[in-house]
Amino acid sequence: MELKLKDGDYLPDGYGGMVRLEGEEALLQRVLFRLTARRGALPFLPDLGSQLYRLGRERPAVRAAAARQYVAEALAQEPVTVTEVTLGNAGGGRLEVTVFLEGQGRQMQAAVTL
Numbered sequence: 001m002e003l004k005l006k007d008g009d010y011l012p013d014g015y016g017g018m019v020r021l022e023g024e025e026a027l028l029q030r031v032l033f034r035l036t037a038r039r040g041a042l043p044f045l046p047d048l049g050s051q052l053y054r055l056g057r058e059r060p061a062v063r064a065a066a067a068r069q070y071v072a073e074a075l076a077q078e079p080v081t082v083t084e085v086t087l088g089n090a091g092g093g094r095l096e097v098t099v100f101l102e103g104q105g106r107q108m109q110a111a112v113t114l
Contacts, residue, residue, distance in 0.1 A: 002026040050074030
């Protein structure tokens, strides 16, 4: 069971506790956290997170391959299978990475804007 995060804060349940997630929602939240956290930023968890923040420095010709590599590396500890990673333009010089995956017998999708 996971505590729900919204905009970097735990979400209160209105009864003095925090909203909890289970199953697919908890898995998807962990996936999003691993994709958005910068790998190496947490000293006691150096393997947590991704290197997706580096995509802007990569040559356009190798960005898609780098994105697939960074996603696979970030999600190696999660019980999911990455089926596809796509890159798109989010405007303003930003990239959107969309990850299609299978986990808990279902197909899911997570999108991260960098």
